[in-house]
Amino acid sequence: MKIPYAIIRSWTKFKGTPDELRSLIDLHITEVESMVENGKFSHMVVGEITEITPHSNADKLQITKTRIGDETLQIVCGGKNIKVGQKVPVALPGSVVANGMEITISNIRGEDSFGMLCSGSELGFSDAIDGVMILDADLEPGTPLAQVFDENGSVALDLKVLADRPDYMSFLSIAREVSASLGEDFTYKLPIEYTETRKFTTDNSLTVKKSVSEDQASRYLAKVVKGITVTSSPEWIQNILKSVGMKPINNIVDCANLVMLETGQPIHVFDLAKIHRATLTVRMAKANEKMIGLDDIEYSLTPEDIVIAGTKEVLAIAGIIGGKSSGVTESTTEIAIEIANFNRKTIRRSSRRLGIRTDASSRFERGVDVNGTNFALSRLLYLIHETSPSAQVAKGVIDIHKDLLPVKREISFDLEKIKKLCDLPLTNVQIQRILDRLHLFTEISGKNIRVTIPSFRSDIATAEDIAEELIRIHGLDKIESRFPQVKLAPVEIPQLMQLRNLVTDIMVRLGAIELKTHPFYSSDTKGDIALENPLNENWTHLKSTLLTSLLSFEYESELNLVFEINKTFRLQASEPTESTHLAVRVDGPSAYHRARSILLTLMAELGVADDYRELSGGNGLSLVVEGTEVGEITFHNPTTAGFWVNLDQLSPSIVWVKQSVELPKYPSIKIDLAFEVDTSIRTGQMQDAILSAHELVTIAELFDVFELPANKRSVAFHVTLRSMERTLTKEDREVVQTAIVEKLAKQFQATLRG
C-alpha cells in the first residue's frame, strides 16, 4: 500500500524528512517495504564527475566517468562546461527529462552511455543557463534529485499491509497512526460538506435488486448523479494518484479512486445511460457467463463469482473489476455510484481463479468496514461537485442491507494483565491517551479497563490486541530486557537427533563431507509421494531414496567421500510416512571395497550386529539387522559405490553406552594365509568359514586380493589366534592352520598358496 509523503505532511503534525517518516512507520506501525519516487525527478540522482576523456569519434562529445554512490557509470556528454570533481544532475535509464524524452542505455558513436548529465532546462527549470547544470559541491553522489530540489512531494512510502489490518489500506488510518506515534491527536477532517450550486432536479432513478445471500453482499449502496461533465481531474488529484503509481483517467474515475485511497472503501462508477432500464441485479454469475473488463480482457465466470448484472449482461465482477460496456467515458453525463461490501472469501477466491488482483479486490479480500460506506459516499459527492460543479445529485440513496455490524463494540479486561505481559511502565493516563489517539476510547475504573472499538478495527478482540497497540505506539525500544526466573529442569534432546549426531560424527571422523540436497526429484516409483504444485518438472515427487541423487552428481575429483542424513518419504497404505536415512557415496579406486569398510566400521562403532544378504542382481548386499533389511550397499561402477541405511530402523539396535571388556593377558599369534580359489567363490563366505574354523580364531582380515590366470583368484587373510586362558604354542598354530586349510579346501576347493 503506497501513501504519499505529502499526505502525511499535510494531514498530521509530522515535520521530518521522508526517511524520518519511514523510520517512524517502521518502528511503530508497519514495515516500509520501499520508498517510491514517481515525480518528475524519478530515477535522477546527484553524480560526481571523476574522469573526462575526449570521444574519439565525435569532436563535440566527451566521455565521463560519473560516480553515483557506490557505482560509477560511463556517460557520454555534449556539455562544454564540465570539469572533474563537479557535482551534476544525472538522469538514469528509466527517467524522463522535461522535453518528454525517456533516457535509456545507449551507444553514442561507438561509446556506451548509461545515462545523461542534464542541463537546467532538461530538468524543467525555465531560467536555466546553457550547459550541464552544476550542483552544490557538498552534495553526496547518489542523492535523489527530488531531495536536492525539495520535491519530496512526489515521494510515496510503500507499506506492508499486515493481514489483520485491512484499514492500513487507507490514508486516514495511516495518518491516524502516525499522529498517535508522534504523541499527537489526529484532528484532520477530510472535507465532505459542500454547497449545492444547483437544486436537485433528479430523484434516484435506479433500481437495484439483490439475489445473493446476505453474507455475499452485506451492503449495497447506490447513488445517482446526473449532469456531470467528464474532464481531466485537477492537478492535485492527479499528483496524488501518480505518486502512488495510479494512472489519472478522468475526474469521475479519479475521484472514486482517490476516495478509495483515502478511506479504504472501493467504489465503482457505472455510466447510468448504459445500464439497460436502469436496473442492476447483484447475483451470482451463471456458468460460463462472460464479461469484458475495463482492462479489455474477457473473463469467464462461474457460479462462485458475485456479479453486478444489467437486464441482459454482466456489468461488473463484484469487488474486482468493472465491465467495459458500462464504464465512464468522456461522453458520460449521468452515473450510478456503487459503494458496497462483498464477502472477502468469495472475492479472494474469484480474484485468484480469474488471475486478477485490483486495488478493489485487494481491499475486499482483507475486509472492508461495512460502516464506512456513507462517509465514502459523502466524500465522493464532495469531490465530484468540486470537479464537475454542474453535477446534480439525486435525492435519495439506495442502501440494501440487513443487520450490519455495530459501529462500535466494547471489550473490557484487567489492565494489570497486559501491563505484566508487556512489561509496560505506563500510567493509566498515558494508556488512555495512547488509545484515544487511535480512536479506541477508554474508561478505566480500578483495575478494569473498558475499550470502545470502532468497526474499522476488526482486528481487536482481546486484551492482548490492546497490549500490542500500547507497546508499539509507546515504543518497543522502551521495553526493558529481563531474564525470566524459572525452575531448573533437565534439557531433553530427541533420540532421533542424538542418533543423527552420532552417525554424522562417525562419518566425519571417517573423513566424509556432509551434504544437504533438495528433497525433490522426479519419479515413477510406486509409493513415491507426488506434490500437488511442484516448482518444476524435475521436482515432482518427494525422494524415497537419498542415494539415487547422491550418485547422480558429477564430481571432478576422483577421491570423494560424501554423505547425507535426511528424511525420505513414502506412501504406506496410502498415507505418507517419513523416515530418516543415511546415504553415503564413495569414489576412488576399490570404491566398493572402501564402501564396505566404511559400512563395517560404522556398524562396529554403533555396536550394531550387522549381517548381509547378497542382492539378487549380485551388485551388492542388503544390510540385515535383527532379521530386518535396514539398508543396502551397491556397486555403481569400478570407481563409485554407495550405501544407505534407514536410521529409524537401526535405532533400537544401537549400543549408546560402550562397555569395557577384559583386555587379553596372553599374546596373540598371527598367521598370514593366501588361498587360490575360483573367481566365483565369495570372499565374504571364506572369511566366515575361517572365523568358524576353530575357536581360537578371533580375527580374520582380508589384506590382499588379486586375479590369477584361468578364472582363479588369490585371496589372502591375516588370521589372529588368541586365548584368554593361556599362551598359545606352535602346536596350536599348526592345529588351527590345518583346520582352516581343510575347511576351505572342502567348502571352496581352495588351495593354500606358497
Next chain:
Amino acid sequence: MVFKETLARIREQAKKDIGGLTSQNLDAVKTRYLGRKSELNELLSRLKDLPEGQRVEIGKLGNIVKKEITEAFKKAESELVVSSLPAGFDPTIPGIRLPLGRLHPITQLTRELVELFSGLGFSVAEGPEIESEEYNFNLLNIPPDHPARDEWDTFWIRRKEGAKDNLLLRPHTSPVQLRYMQDHPVPIRVIAPGRTFRFEAEDATHGSVFNQLEGLMVDRNISVGHLKATLEIIFAKLLGSDISLRLRPSFFPFTEPSFEVDVWFRGEWLELGGAGMVHPQVLRNANIDPDVYSGFAFGLGIDRLAMLKHNIKDVRLLLSSNINFLNQF
C-alpha cells in the same frame, strides 16, 4: 680420600665413554653414568656417612662432576642425532593439506544454536516435515481463505480422492510449538530446529527448502521483556557482543503482540526473525489456560544466519553438493 679418587676415575671414564657415544650404546652409557643406580649416584648417596667437613667438600665436587657428565652427554647425544639424519634430508619439504571430513554449515550452526539454547535450559523438539493443514494453519489461528495464508506459499501433497486431511510440506516450524505444548506440561522451554519448504522460485536470496529454528517458552507471567532478553543473549553469543536488537510491530496469526526481530550487525539492521507472545487462542488449542499462563515464541532463519556468519552470497550453494564450497567450513 677414596671418594675423591673414585670421582676422578668416574669422570675420566665417562669422558672416554661419552667421546665414543654411538646410537647403539647411547642408552647403556646414559644408565651407566646418569641412571638411578649408577656408580656416581651410589657414591653420592653414601656421602652422609662422611664427617661433616668432608661431606660438604666432596658433595660440591660430586655435583660438579655430575653436572659436567650430564652436559657432555646431552651435547654428544644431540650431535649423534644430527649425524644420523638420512643423507639429503630436507626439513622444508612442503606439507600437503589433508582431506578432512566436514559438517555442513547448516549442521554446524544448528548445533551451535542447540548448544546455546540448551545452556539456557531449552529442550529440543522435532516435528514431521509432512504436516497437516490442521496443525500447520488452522490450530495456529490461520483459517482457510484468510489473507494471512499468503505469507506462507505452500507445497501441497497430492492426496488420494477422499483422503481425510489436507497434507503439506511445512512452510514453517511453528506447528511443532503446538505439538509440543499438547504433549508436555507447563512450564515449557523448547526450541524446534528443522527443515521447512516454500513454494517459491529460487534465486540467490530465496531457497524453496531452508531451515528454521522455532523457540517457545510458556509459564506464569512470561513477558515481552523476557523474549527480548532471551533473543539478545542468543544473538550476542552467536554474532558478537557488539550487536543490538530491536523489535518492530508485525502480525502473525499465532502471536499477539507480534514483532519482527532486527539485529544491528556490521553496520546495518538485518531482519533475522519473527516473534511474539503466544496468542491466547493458540494456548487454548493446546489445552493451556491463557488466563493463568503466557508465553513467547520466535522463529529464526538458520540459512540466513549461516549466510551472514560465513559471508555466503548465494543461498543455493547450501544445497548444491559442491565439494569446493563445503570444504570451506
